[in-house]
Structure formats: C-alpha cells, structure tokens
Amino acid sequence: xxxxxxxxxxxxxxxxxxxxxxxxxxxxxxxxxxxxxxxxxxxxxxxxxxxxxxxxxxxxxxxxxxxxxxxxxxxxxxxxxxxxxxxxxxxxxxxxxxxxxxxxxxxxxxxxxxxxxxxxxxxxxxxxxxxxxxxxxxxxxxxxxxxxxxxxxxxxxxxxxxxxxxxxxxxxxxxxxxxxxxxxxxxxxxxxxxxxxxxxxxxxxxxxxxxxxxxxxxxxxxxxxxxxxxxxxxxxxxxxxxxxxxxxxxxxxxxxxxxxxxxxxxxxxxxxxxxxxxxxxxxxxxxxxxxxxxxxxxxxxxxxxxxxxxxxxxxxxxxxxxxxxxxxxxxxxxxxxxxxxxxxxx
Amino acid sequence: xxxxxxxxxxxxxxxxxxxxxxxxxxxxxxxxxxxxxxxxxxxxxxxxxxxxxxxxxxxxxxxxxxxxxxxxxxxxxxxxxxxxxxxxxxxxxxxxxxxxxxxxxxxxxxxxxxxxxxxxxxxxxxxxxxxxxxxxxxxxxxxxxxxxxxxxxxxxxxxxxxxxxxxxxxxxxxxxxxxxxxxxxxxxxxxxxxxxxxxxxxxxxxxxxxxxxxxxxxxxxxxxxxxxxxxxxxxxxxxxxxxxxxxxxxxxxxxxxxxxxxxxxxxxxxxxxxxxxxxxxxxxxxxxxxxxxxxxxxxxxxxxxxxxxxxxxxxxxxxxxxxxxxxxxxxxxxxxxxxxxxxxxxxxxxxxxxxxxxxxxxxxxxxxxxxxxxxxxxxxxxxxxxxxxxxxxxxxxxxxxxxxxxxxxxxxxxxxxxxxxxxxxxxxxxxxxxxxxxxxxxxxxx
Numbered sequence: 203x204x205x206x207x208x209x210x211x212x213x214x215x216x217x218x219x220x221x222x223x224x225x226x227x228x229x230x231x232x233x234x235x236x237x238x239x240x241x242x243x244x245x246x247x248x249x250x251x252x253x254x255x256x257x258x259x260x261x262x263x264x265x266x267x268x269x270x271x272x273x274x275x276x277x278x279x280x281x282x283x284x285x286x287x288x289x290x291x292x293x294x295x296x297x298x299x300x301x302x303x304x305x306x307x308x309x310x311x312x313x314x315x316x317x318x319x320x321x322x323x324x325x326x327x328x329x330x331x332x333x334x335x336x337x338x339x340x341x342x343x344x345x346x347x348x349x350x351x352x353x354x355x356x357x358x359x360x361x362x363x364x365x366x367x368x369x370x371x372x373x374x375x376x377x378x379x380x381x382x383x384x385x386x387x388x389x390x391x392x393x394x395x396x397x398x399x400x401x402x403x404x405x406x407x408x409x410x411x412x413x414x415x416x417x418x419x420x421x422x423x424x425x426x427x428x429x430x431x432x433x434x435x436x437x438x439x440x441x442x443x444x445x446x447x448x449x450x451x452x453x454x455x456x457x458x459x460x461x462x463x464x465x466x467x468x469x470x471x472x473x474x475x476x477x478x479x480x481x482x483x484x485x486x487x488x489x490x491x492x493x494x495x496x497x498x499x500x501x502x503x504x505x506x507x508x509x510x511x512x513x514x515x516x517x518x519x520x521x522x523x524x525x526x527x528x529x530x531x532x533x534x535x536x537x538x539x540x541x542x543x544x545x546x547x548x
Numbered sequence: 549x550x551x552x553x554x555x556x557x558x559x560x561x562x563x564x565x566x567x568x569x570x571x572x573x574x575x576x577x578x579x580x581x582x583x584x585x586x587x588x589x590x591x592x593x594x595x596x597x598x599x600x601x602x603x604x605x606x607x608x609x610x611x612x613x614x615x616x617x618x619x620x621x622x623x624x625x626x627x628x629x630x631x632x633x634x635x636x637x638x639x640x641x642x643x644x645x646x647x648x649x650x651x652x653x654x655x656x657x658x659x660x661x662x663x664x665x666x667x668x669x670x671x672x673x674x675x676x677x678x679x680x681x682x683x684x685x686x687x688x689x690x691x692x693x694x695x696x697x698x699x700x701x702x703x704x705x706x707x708x709x710x711x712x713x714x715x716x717x718x719x720x721x722x723x724x725x726x727x728x729x730x731x732x733x734x735x736x737x738x739x740x741x742x743x744x745x746x747x748x749x750x751x752x753x754x755x756x757x758x759x760x761x762x763x764x765x766x767x768x769x770x771x772x773x774x775x776x777x778x779x780x781x782x783x784x785x786x787x788x789x790x791x792x793x794x795x796x797x798x799x800x801x802x803x804x805x806x807x808x809x810x811x812x813x814x815x816x817x818x819x820x821x822x823x824x825x826x827x828x829x830x831x832x833x834x835x836x837x838x839x840x841x842x843x844x845x846x847x848x849x850x851x852x853x854x855x856x857x858x859x860x861x862x863x864x865x866x867x868x869x870x871x872x873x874x875x876x877x878x879x880x881x882x883x884x885x886x887x888x889x890x891x892x893x894x895x896x897x898x899x900x901x902x903x904x905x906x907x908x909x910x911x912x913x914x915x916x917x918x919x920x921x922x923x924x925x926x927x928x929x930x931x932x933x934x935x936x937x938x939x940x941x942x943x944x945x946x947x948x949x950x951x952x953x954x955x956x957x958x959x960x961x962x963x964x965x966x967x968x969x970x971x972x973x974x975x976x977x978x979x980x981x982x983x984x985x986x987x988x989x990x991x992x993x994x
Contacts, residue, residue, distance in 0.1 A: 228930065230841060230842070230923075230942075232923070238927070239760040239956070239957070241927075242759040242760065243760065243761050245759070245927060245929065246758060246762075247642075247643065249929055250643050250684065251642045251643055253639075256928075256929035256930050258923075258926050258927065258942045259926060260842070260925060260926040260927070261926075261952075261955075277840070278835075278838055278839075321723065430955040431957060432954060432955055454725055455760075455957040456957065457723055457724050458724040519677070523761055
C-alpha cells in the first residue's frame with residue numbers, strides 16, 4: 203500500500219510540476235553536423251558575454267534539423283535550424299503547413315571540401331574533377347558506350363597519379379557534404395571529361411545522364427562514411443592508400459596527420475575559397491523562426507552575435523576554426539536587424 | 549574395447565591402477581572440455597584487459613592539465629574607460645576586449661624571464677581561449693580590482709597540454725597549423741621558469757562542456773548532473789511501479805490468459821531495442837505531453853520505461869524465491885493476504901529487488917540511443933538548476949558526452965572521451981559493488 207501511495211504521489215508531483223514548468227529561457231538550435239562546431243563556438247561566446255543563458259546546440263544533420271524546425275511554432279519546437287545547404291522548396295512548404303511561415307535565412311559563410319590522404323602515404327597532391335569521376339563512377343563512358351568502371355589503380359586514369367589502388371572514403375548519403383561532392387566534383391568531372399556529352403549523344407536525356415554521372419561505384423573501392431570526419435580519419439590512418447573527403451575545418455585541425463591535394467591546380471584555403479577559385483565549396487546557413495523572436499529571450503541577440511564581425515569576420519574565432527567568412531557579412535547583419543524573412547525581401 | 553560389450557561378468561584384466569581405453573577417452577574428453585573453458589575465459593579476460601588498458605592509456609591524461617601562471621595588469625583604459633566602476637557598463641567589454649591584456653601579460657613574462665626564441669610568433673597561443681572568459685568573470689565580480697596587477701592561473705592551450713602528454717611532438721608541430729615548434733620551445737622555457745605546471749584537473753569532473761576551439765576547458769559537470777537527475781527520476785518511478793506491478797502479478801493476480809499475456813509481454817519488452825523507447829518518448833512526452841526538449845525529466849521517463857521490465861523480472865524472481873512455507877505460516881496465524889506480503893514476503897525479497905533495481909539503473913546510466921531522439925545529444929553549457937526545476941532544464945548525460953566528444957575534430961577530445969569513459973565505468977563499478985554488497989549482507993538462504 204505504501205508503495206502504491208508513493209507511486210500515486212510521485213506521478214501527481216510530476217504532473218503538477220510539468221504544468222508549472224516556466225517558459226523556456228534558452229535558445230534551442232539543431233541541425234547540420236558541419237555547422238555544429240561553429241554554432242557551439244558562438245553559443246559558448248554568447249553565454250560568456252551576455253546575460254542570457256548559453257543556447258543548447260544539437261547535431262543530427264541538415265535534413266533532420268529542418269524537419270524538426272518545421273514541426274510548428276511554440277516553446278517545444280526549435281528556434282534555429284542549422285543547415286549545410288539551402289532550405290528546399292518542399293521544406294518551406296512543409297513549414298508553412300505547420301504554421302511556420304516567417305523564416306529568416308542567414309548565411310554565415312562558406313565551407314570548403316578538401317581531398318586528403320595520409321601524410322606519409324602515396325603522393326596524392328593534385329587532382330582534377332574528371333579524375334575523381336573516372337575513379338568513382340559506377341559506369342564510365344568509353345569508346346562510345348557506357349561500361350562498368352574498369353579502373354582499379356589511380357595511375358590507370360592518369361599517369362601523373364601514384365600507382366596505388368583506388369580506395370576513396372566519401373561522405374554517406376545522409377550528409378549534406380555528399381550532395382556537394384556529387385554536384386561539384388562528379389558532375390563537373392563528368393562534363394569535363396566529355397562523358398556527359400557522349401551519354402547525351404548516345405540517346406540519354408539530361409536527367410538520366412546526370413544521374414549516371416553522379417552514381418558511385420559499389421564494388422568496394424569507394425566507401426560511404428556515414429559517421430563523422432573522425433571516422434574517415436580513422437579509415438585513412440589504417441589505410442595508407444586511402445583518400446578521404448573532409449571539411450576544410452577538420453583538415454586544418456589535423457594538418458599533422460593529413461596532407462591535402464589541390465583541385466584543378468588550386469590549393470584549398472580560406473583565401474582561395476572566399477575568392478571562388480577553389481571549386482569545391484558550399485555556403486552554410488542557419489534558419490530562424492521569426493515568430494519566436496521576442497518570445498524566446500536572446501534569440502535575436504544570438505543571431506546578431508553569430509554574424510557579428512568579431513565572430514564571423516575574417517579574424518574571428520569561426521574563421522580560426524576553418525570557416526571561410528562571407529564577404530557580404532554586412533548585408534546579412536542588416537537583414538537580421540530588420541528581421542527580413544524569406545520571400546519578403548530579396 | 550570389447551570387455552564391456554561382452555558383459556558376461558568376465559573379470560577385468562590388468563591392474564586397477566591402469567586405466568582402460570574407454571576411461572582414458574572419457575578423461576581426455578573432460579580435460580579437453582576444461583581447456584576449452586580456460587581458453588574461453590582467457591579470451592574474455594584478454595579482451596577486457598585490452599579494452600581497459602587502451603581506455604586508461606588514452607584517458608588518464610584527461611585527469612591532469614597544464615596550467616600557466618601569469619600576472620595580468622587589469623588596465624583601466626581597456627576595461628573601464630569612464631572609470632566609474634559601473635558593472636553594467638563594464639559588461640559591455642566583451643571577452644575579445646580582454647585578449648590583449650593576456651597577450652601583454654605573457655609578453656611581459658617572456659621579457660622578465662629573459663627568454664629569447666628565434667622565430668617565435670603569437671606567444672599568446674600558448675594560453676587557452678577560455679582565459680579571456682575567466683578574466684572577464686573575475687573583473688565583473690571584483691570591479692574594484694581594476695587597475696591592479698593580479699596573478700592568474702590560466703589553462704594552457706590544448707596543443708601545449710598535448711605536448712606534455714606526448715600527443716604533440718616537435719615533428720608534428722612542424723606540420724601543425726595551430727602550433728609551432730618555437731611555441732613549444734617557449735613552453736619548455738616557461739616550464740623551467742616555473743610558470744607552467746601540470747596538476748590534477750578537477751575541472752574535468754566539474755566544468756561544463758566547451759566548444760571545439762578549447763578542448764582543454766571541457767568537463768563533465770553538466771553531463772554528470774544530467775545523468776544523476778535522470779537516475780533520480782528512474783529510481784523514484786521505476787522502483788515503486790515495478791515493485792507494485794510484480795507484487796500484484798505474483799501474489800494477487802489470478803492465473804489466466806490475460807496475466808499470461810502480460811507476463812509474455814513484459815519479457816518481450818525487456819528485449820526491445822532501446823532506440824524504440826526514444827521514439828516513444830519523443831511522440832508521447834515531447835510532442836503530446838509538451839514536456840521540454842533536452843530535459844532530464846524526459847530522459848528519466850524514457851529510461852524508466854526501459855528499466856521497468858528489468859526491475860519487474862528481477863522482483864518477481866526474488867518474490868518467487870521466498871518459500872511458500874513463510875506465506876502459509878503467516879496465513880496460518882491469521883494474517884491477511886496483504887499483511888503476509890508486506891510484513892513477511894516483501895522484506896525477505898528486498899535484497900533481490902534492490903539488486904535488480906541497481907543493475908537496471910546501471911544499464912540505464914550507460915544508455916545513449918533513446919536520448920538521441922529527445923534532444924539530449926546536445927552542446928549544453930548551463931548547469932541545470934536544483935530539483936525540481938532542474939529536471940526541466942536542458943542537460944547532457946555521461947554516455948552522450950562521450951559520443952559527442954568522439955565526433956569532434958580536435959585530437960585532444962579523444963583523450964577527453966576516454967577520460968569520460970573511465971568516469972562512467974567507475975560509476976557503473978560503484979553501483980554494481982553496492983548491488984553485490986547488498987546481496988551478500990541481506991540475502992537469506994533456505
């Protein structure tokens with residue numbers, strides 16, 4: 203009986219305190235694991251410098267973050283979604299269906315995608331997009347027809363590359379990075395090598411040709427990494443012939459273990475990415491729920507602080523970690539100041 | 549071979565001390581079986597030793613940290629331009645405004661010690677970025693000290709700390725963008741001068757998590773608190789509910805199809821993958837009941853659901869092991885059914901119930917998967933408040949913190965993650981020890 207009473211009373215206590223729980227006072231952020239380190243650096247500095255509590259930053263991927271962001275308006279929903287790609291139209295529509303109509307889009311800067319291998323491994327120092335296409339495509343276009351990728355060694359593709367087995371570690375399909383890799387490396391390489399043109403003249407329509415360009419071989423020479431870059435690094439550590447795809451920030455924190463290759467002759471660095479010379483980069487975003495501004499304390503201040511010059515500028519802590527700062531940061535700052543939502547302004 | 553198949557009672561030939569072929573075969577089989585057993589045990593022990601030694605080797609460094617002692621001039625013209633020591637006005641100077649003071653402090657120290665290193669640049673990189681925040685907190689708490697020179701003990705940066713733990717070498721610093729060999733030489737010189745020291749790092753246990761720019765400042769404080777709050781919730785919900793359910797099912801409920809069905813379901817529930825409870829928790833507690841995200845209360849409720857079957861099964865087993873004679877004796881002297889249960893059966897079953905509960909709690913403590921979905925896999929820097937409000941504040945949890953740290957790019961976090969595993973293992977060891985002691989002390993045998 204004692205136990206039964208206790209159970210009832212604990213349940214009652216919890217029920218009461220659940221209703222008494224005060225309004226949320228910290229900003230909730232979730233989304234892309236690429237943006238996570240930047241968001242946590244900003245959250246930490248925000249907590250130190252303002253009287254607002256430190257925002258809570260979750261990871262989980264761009265798509266998962268945006269999905270939760272679009273669940274609706276209210277205290278139990280996210281305030282900010284981080285994304286390593288632009289929000290899709292379908293996601294905007296899903297948001298609108300749930301009542302999230304006013305979204306502020308903030309571009310925080312750019313992230314480079316680099317190709318790196320073991321520092322003491324074979325001399326992978328220069329790549330071009332078409333070499334990657336030839337190395338990783340499921341089917342390559344040769345002698346007027348599509349055939350299963352015959353290449354097993356890098357030097358079969360180009361004699362300037364080392365004579366080692368092809369072994370690539372690329373981000374898995376749940377990562378936003380994969381999309382960039384496919385579009386900016388495989389597709390570009392496919393076009394550059396003339397394979398795309400060949401396929402289309404052979405009767406494939408454009409979409410089918412693009413799909414063929416971006417499909418990756420599945421015979422084990424290319425390995426999808428669904429975890430984080432730490433997993434890719436561990437694979438490279440264990441396999442001296444391996445070449446991995448990393449974010450610039452990750453590479454810059456592990457320059458003592460990895461050596462980076464140039465892409466089409468351009469070495470990746472914050473400078474070459476900000477000028478657009480280095481081809482494989484993408485913008486990073488976060489999305490703010492405008493309806494929460496003024497309801498969740500510190501939300502607007504956090505967003506402003508995120509893109510402030512001292513944080514996201516070229517000398518700020520984000521650039522130090524590996525973010526390529528946005529040359530038009532001032533516009534973004536003004537946009538947040540004016541709470542300009544998507545579709546209303548530009 | 550043939551002496552038994554003949555079975556005509558023919559006397560055994562040869563000495564009794566000499567084993568015949570069949571006996572030898574049986575004995576050999578037994579010896580082989582024992583060897584298999586010893587091999588199995590030693591494989592398990594070796595795996596455990598390998599695992600533990602690699603964790604301890606990687607993680608023991610997290611418990612000590614390199615600190616650097618500097619005299620910082622709290623310059624008035626930088627921190628309080630108006631000079632009226634108004635805290636709100638001084639709070640406008642952000643941590644970025646404090647960095648120059650630290651830079652000046654280390655440059656002064658280098659000059660005072662007469663250290664000269666060719667090619668040395670950015671000596672302030674030796675100090676953690678946490679330093680500016682510490683300094684600002686101190687100044688805002690003691691506004692009257694502005695203008696003084698105060699001695700501070702700052703964290704050294706993660707790379708310098710790694711140098712003294714063998715993670716960073718001169719050769720790797722040559723290639724490393726974040727540290728140069730000259731800076732390491734400076735660290736050595738300062739170590740000789742007594743400005744640098746490596747001490748036990750309580751902050752690893754008490755401090756909150758830190759961002760990727762300052763691995764040296766990160767700690768387990770929020771994670772330990774969050775795990776503790778969740779365990780409180782689990783204990784206060786799962787124990788009474790589980791015990792009440794088992795007593796009813798074991799002592800009162802009629803044995804029919806319905807109770808059989810419940811019984812089977814409870815056993816099945818114990819085998820359900822824990823991520824399923826996370827999905828359930830997200831749907832019920834967050835989306836339907838409107839409880840906050842990342843809160844220990846939701847984590848605790850989810851883990852309660854997960855632990856309940858374990859507790860119910862353990863409790864029913866220990867209730868069953870109380871001999872029927874005890875019940876019959878109590879009923880015989882006129883006790884009611886309930887008196888029998890609460891006065892006699894339950895106290896005798898209590899040690900088994902407690903052991904089952906503690907083992908269930910230990911299992912819940914190490915669980916990550918269900919927390920993934922309810923937003924506890926997060927970067928949380930604020931300590932949750934004291935209960936009961938604290939149950940609703942965002943918090944992290946120990947296994948989640950380990951997971952978080954293993955995904956970060958700075959190599960210093962590898963050491964932190966292993967250190968956190970050591971802490972988690974110590975907690976689990978302690979809980980299991982308590983369970984063993986309870987069982988030893990109070991268990992009754994009939």
